[in-house]
Amino acid sequence: MSTFTGIAHIAIVVRDMAASVDWYQRALGFQTVGGVMPGPVEAGHPRQLMRHADSGLVLAVHEPLRRIGDRFDPSRIGLDHFSLAVSDRTALDSWALRLDDLGVSRSPVRDTGYAEFVSVADPDGIAWELWATKPGH
DSSP: OOOOOSOOOEEEEOSOHHHHHHHHHHHHOEEEEEEEEOOOTTTOOOEEEEEETTTOOEEEEEOOSSOOOOOOOTTSSSOOOEEEEOSSHHHHHHHHHHHHHHTOOBOOOEEOSSEEEEEEEOTTOOEEEEEEEOTTO
């Protein structure tokens, strides 16, 4: 069986592309790549590609043409959250301080026994974790 070599990109649908792009730039350090592009004909929504310079992770932020005013809900069938790996507890503490300095609401550092993490939510409530696996796990 073939294996995966990594994540090519993550695509999300948001209510307000400008607000979400701003949040992902400020809170998580993504940078825009090019300008807003029209979406494929079958999808019919514009998108903005963003890239995190340090990790290379690409995020595609899509905005629907037909708005329904809905928000993300992790209790529905489908996606619960995204989790981004950080190198260690020191890096996790650095991220927590950055989020605090930006006024971005976050959870306290949580300990699972094998990892520690903080949770944040974007303007649409899409949940993200910053995850530091403990040494030896």
